[in-house]
Amino acid sequence: MSGGKQILAIIKKDIIAELRTKEMVISMLIFVILAMIIFSQAFNAAEKSLVEFGGGLLWVAFLFTSMLGLNRSFVHEKDEGCLEGLLMSPVDRPLIFFGKMLGNLIFLMVVEVIAIPIFLVLFGLNIGASLIGPFVAAILLGNIGISSVGTLLSTISINTKTRDLMLPILFLPIIIPLLIAAVGATGGIISGDREQLVSAYAAMRFMAVYDIIFLLVAYALYDFVIGE
Amino acid sequence: MRKSSLILASIGTLLLLTGIYLAFFVTPEIVVRIEGEEVAQFSQKIFYFHVPVAWVSLLFFIIGGIFGIMFLIKFLIKREQSYDQKGYAAVEIGFLFGILVMITGVLWTRADWSVWWDWDPRLTTYLILMLVYAGYFALRSSVQEDSTKARFSAVYAIIAAINVPLTFWAGRLEALKPVHPVVFKISGASMEGPMLAAFLVSMLGMTLFAFSLFLMRLDLLRASEELDYLKEQVEVV
Amino acid sequence: MIEQIVELEKKEEKKDGPGAVPEIEVKGLSKYFGKRKVLDNISFELKKGGFLSLFGPNGAGKTTLVKIIATLIAPSDGSISVSGLDPAKDSAAIRSKIGLISHNPLLYLDLSAEENLKFYGTMYDVECLDQRIDELLERVELDHRRYDLVRTFSKGMTQRLAIARALLHKPSVLFLDEPHSGLDPHAVDIFEGLLDSIKEDHTFIMITHNIERGIALCSKAMILYNGQIVFYQDKDELDIKMFKSVYRQRVKGDY
Structure with a gap:
């Protein structure tokens, strides 16, 4: 694939820088765990209703955590004028999008791999062995949507006066449809109830459509967002 | 003021007044069965206002997205700004009517269920859309440079317009679970005679x-x- | 493919011939943002090896002009060509001919010198990248620091690495965006020494507020004001008094 080399180089660069500073993943991780503890206190974790709320808690925590990473991701590019340097190069703009988007996706997943087991233990939830596949798929579909919409909108927000304050205002309302579906999907899977599983799969179909639409939109529009 | 807008405004107002007249004095009151009793619902009259307003609002959100696309296409060729104003005006009108949707929706909810807010999926969907477009205005006021503002607004208006049907779809996903009843069973198909006439007149009037x-x-x-x-x-001088 | 090669050969011929294509040609260039004219009917030519110093107050349109030449912004009117290439068709090809040295280093602080060059080298699709990196690091005398993070570099070292970064893809045109700002005199000496060594085979456009350095380096000087050229002369016939009076009148009020 042409351009694969450039996409990989952008991801690699972000990962190397992150491995050196560790500032982003660590703060995301601390934040997500804090969010879970706060939820457990605010909603009284002992109640059995957690099976119903589980999916919601999980995604609210992930959503807010993802915004920490999304904001950081372009601060690095902007700070020493690197974005300008990147734009002066002949590299296609959509490649920059896919590089940054995949980087954000990877960081989010690293955090989730650690956070999800903690979440399940803290809230005493179980996922049947046969449902682990769909559960992972639902998480992945949610993550793809978050990182594609998030990367597009954080590129916009970083270029506004209010910079990182702008991201939640633009990002959260646009992501709500995905959030609704993601909560339905993971909630249904966590409950393990057969009827709820049906609606969980319907929700996952919606998530797939949402992901594809916004990946295409971001691909088509990124040139206008990042260039001048 | 331009002649065309004056003519449109007068015809629109005339039709709207006619619609209101028809709604209140000609159309029959809807009768619903609540616990075996037949109850006439006067509050349903707001329907002739509420739905046209919602239609106009959505229409202008979509038009805003289309102007966004046109702006970006023009921008590629000549980088001219005229569609930015059109897009901005369209979103503003959409938002204005969106506020009316919220107000009429809340009033209707209050009249029928004696609560102001019931997390009815459609009204909630509308609230989300309003927040999406609140973001549009926040974005515009947060970018100083005109061409950047126009570019970002166009991109965001496109994303937001795509989000309109997605938000409604997601709202329906929620509704699959029998938490929220679908309350209003009036659809175009079941309307007839004076009701349909009043509805169509209002729709046209509101649009114009x-x-x-x-x-x-x-x-x-x-x-x-x-x-x-x-x-x-x-x-400069 | 064959057509391209033929075209390339034609260009080769032209380069040496008497009617050589100017490296940068700008004709009747205008740029509007809404009603506001950012650039108004700008025309100039720069031969291969030329050095244009661009002066003007903030907001005069200097950066916009350079960005248009770099294909980052499309003009509203007029035409430009870089090495005979049309930005509307070959924007990527033009960008790979241009190197940028800015007052910003354009380097990732958390990457080492070598990693930075490798990253940008990949973006520019540089051939034999490792060899090219060795060569350049030696040239800017940073060979001994190649595995160190840019964060630990002094301002002068960072600037040297920035130059290596800009030269990585062997550009034929170099943009210098206020390269002197923030450099101490020693770093300026090193910077200009490096500049001297590459002056022969590159074409330069420099945005600067530094009159002394700008005039010393240039072959043509231009002052932009309010999107218009208010001064433009070859260095050979440069009327320094007039330059200074125009400069004082148009630019100084800005400070």
């Missing part, structure tokens, strides 16, 4: 009225741009 507002707003935006430009010229 909204377009006249759009044109006026556009003129205003152009005039204010012209003024800014002239001020700048005076300062």
Whole structure:
């Protein structure tokens, strides 16, 4: 694939820088765990209703955590004028999008791999062995949507006066449809109830459509967002 | 004021008044069965206002997205700004009517269920859309440079317009679970005679009225741009 | 493919011939943002090896002009060509001919010198990248620091690495965006020494506020004001008094 080399180089660069500073993943991780503890206190974790709320808690925590990473991701590019340097190069703009988007996706997943087991233990939830596949798929579909919409909108927000304050205002309302579906999907899977599983799969179909639409939109529009 | 917007506004107003007249004095009151009793629902009259307003609002959100696309296409070729104003005006009109949707929706909810807010999926969907477009205005006020503002607004208006049907779809996903009842069973198909007439007249009137507002707003935006430009010229001299 | 090669050969011929294509040609260039004219009917030519110093107050349109030439912004009117290439068709090809040295280093602080060059080298699709990196690091005398993070570099070292970064893809045109700002005199000496060594085979456009350095380096000087050229002369016939009076009148009020 042409351009694969450039996409990989952008991801690699972000990962190397992150491995050196560790500032982003660590703060995301601390934040997500804090969010879970706060939820457990605010909603009284002992109640059995957690099976119903589980999916919601999980995604609210992930959503807010993802915004920490999304904001950081372009601060690095902007700070020493690197974005300008990147734009002066002949590299296609959509490649920059896919590089940054995949980087954000990877960081989010690293955090989730650690956070999800903690979440399940803290809230005493179980996922049947046969449902682990769909559960992972639902998480992945949610993550793809978050990182594609998030990367597009954080590129916009970083270029506004209010910079990182702008991201939640633009990002959260646009992501709500995905959030609704993601909560339905993971909630249904966590409950393990057969009827709820049906609606969980319907929700996952919606998530797939949402992901594809916004990946295409971001691909088509990124040139206008990042260039001048 | 331009002649076209004046004509549109007068026809629109006339039709709207006719629609209101028809709604209140000609259409029969809807009768619903609540616990075996038949109850006439006067509150349903708001339907002839609420739905046209919602339709106009959604229409202008979509138009805003289309202007966004046109702006970006023009931008690729000549990088000209005219569609930015059109898009901005369209989103403003959409938002204005969106506020009316919220108000009428809340009133209706209050009249029927004696609560102001019931997390009814459709009204909630609308609230989300309003927040999406609140983001549009926040974005515009947060970018100083005109061409960047226009570019970002166009991109965001496109994303937001795509989000309109997605939000409704997601709202329906929620509704699959029998938490929220679908309350209003009136659909175009089941309406007949005077009801349909009142509805259509209101729809048309509201649409024309909204377009006249759009044109006026556009003129205003152009005039204010012209003024800014002239001020700048005076300062330079 | 064959057509391209033929075209390339034609260009080769032209380069040496008497009617050589100017490296940068700008004709009747205008740029509007809404009603505001950012650039108004700008025309100039720069031969291969030329050095244009661009002066003007903030907001005069200097950066916009350079960005248009770099294909980052499309013009509203007029035409430009870089090495005979049309930005509307070959924007990527033009960008790979241009190197940028800015007052910003354009380097990632958390990457080492070598990693930075490798990253940008990949973006520019540089051939034999490792070899090219060795060569350049030696040239800017940073060979001994190649595995160190840019964060630990002094301002002068960072600037040297920035130059290596800009030269990585062997550009034929170099943009210098206020390269002197923030450099101490020693770093300026090193910077200009490096500049001297590459002056022969590159074409330069420099945005600067530094009159002394700008005039010393240039072959043509231009002052932009309010999107218009208010001064443009070859260095050979440069009327320094007139330059200074125009500069004082147009630019100084800005400070």
